[in-house]
Amino acid sequence: MQDWKIDIGRQLKRVEVHETYGGRRQGGIGPSRVTDNVLLFTDPSKGHKHGYFDGWGNDGCYHYAGEGQLGDQKMTQGNLAIRNHEVDGRALRLFRGVASGICEYMGEFVLDADRPWYLTDAPETGDGPIRSVIMFRLRPVHAAPTVGVQLPNTPPVALAVDEVDVEQHHTERALVDPSREPYEAERREAVLVRDYAEYLRLQGHDVVRHRITPPGELKPLYTDIFDRTAGLLIEAKGSITREAIRMALGQLLDYRRHLEPRPALAVLVPSRPRQDLIDLCVDAGIAVIWLDGDTYQSTAPWSE
Structure with missing residues (x-):
């Protein structure tokens, strides 16, 4: 087998690497058939456009996205070669910068023994579904x-879990898919959050939002409004469709399980939903708040 002779920091053409050490000449992961190496290539500038990217974490590890541009990535082919590299007796060799054909050798790596990999969300290549x-x-x-x-x-x-200002415009959608322009419903949602937060403040309420990062999750979750005065967690939606209401219910249940003490829950929408969707929320123990002219209506007992 071929001895490794590329020093850390050396820059060379990718084709030269493959001529000497084998491996696939395209794509990010290249298990070699002629040497005991799995060649890895990273170009974070491309990954950024698709909602995920490679890079150094504060844990001292380089976080490297697996292969597979469409659908959920699976632990097969190149991904499996990375996971099994020690069992197979292969070294992981990482190179940075392949867009121009020139790459820089970053060194030999191994999978972290305690937490070798995790899952996160990102859009498919070409701004496809998450x-x-x-x-x-x-x-x-x-x-x-x-x-x-x-x-x-x-x-x-x-x-x-920490609290941030409502005015911080971080959203989970932007973290997962930063290249996508907001939908019109999302723009309406942002206005709805701003206006209702101001309304609550005028009533003397203390209003914030949460940033929640569950164990093992790369991207934090952001609640829309937390009314500390009322102990009420509010999820806003810019539409009153069934899909929007269902999504709000799921998000609220996802957020609440991380918060202590457990808050009451409410969905904030721009107008009164049809009765069946109000009944859905009430059955789940979740209030509905909507704008009615210059004031707000609610199904919650405290609004009466």
Whole structure:
């Protein structure tokens, strides 16, 4: 088998790497048939456009997205070669920057022993539907310089919950798919949140929102409004369709399980939904709040 002779930091043409060490000449993951290596290539500038990207985390690992551009990624082919690299006796060799054909060797890596990989959400290539993506934690064998892209978030081991201003316009959709323009319903939702938060403040209420990062999750969850005065968690939707109401109910249940003490729940919408959807919310123990002229109506007992 071929000995490894590329020093960390060396820049060379990708084709030269393959001529010497084998591996697929296209794509990000190239298991070699002629040497004991799995060649990995990363180009974060491309990944950013699709809602996920490779980069250094604050855990000292390089977080590397698996292969598979359509549908949920599966632990097959190149992804399986990474997961099984130690069992197969293969070294993981990481290179950065392949768009121009020139790449830089970042060193040899191994999968992190404690948490080798995790799942996150990202759009398909070409701004397709959201799907599940495998993210590998690659730990450098040698003290490789952690230059290049730094991840803004690294999945925590424990639940992290903090409060942020309602005016911070972070959204879960933007984190998952930052290249997509907001839908009109989302723009209406942002206005609805702003106006209702101001309405509550004028009533003397203390209003914030939560940033929730569950254990092992890369991207935090953001609630819309938390009325601390009333102990009420509110999810806004810019539409009164069944799909929008169902989504709001699911989001509220997802958020509440991470919050202590458990808050009451409400859906905020721009107008009165049809009765069957109000009944759906009431049956789930969730209030509905809607704009009615210059004031707000609600199904909650405290609104009477």
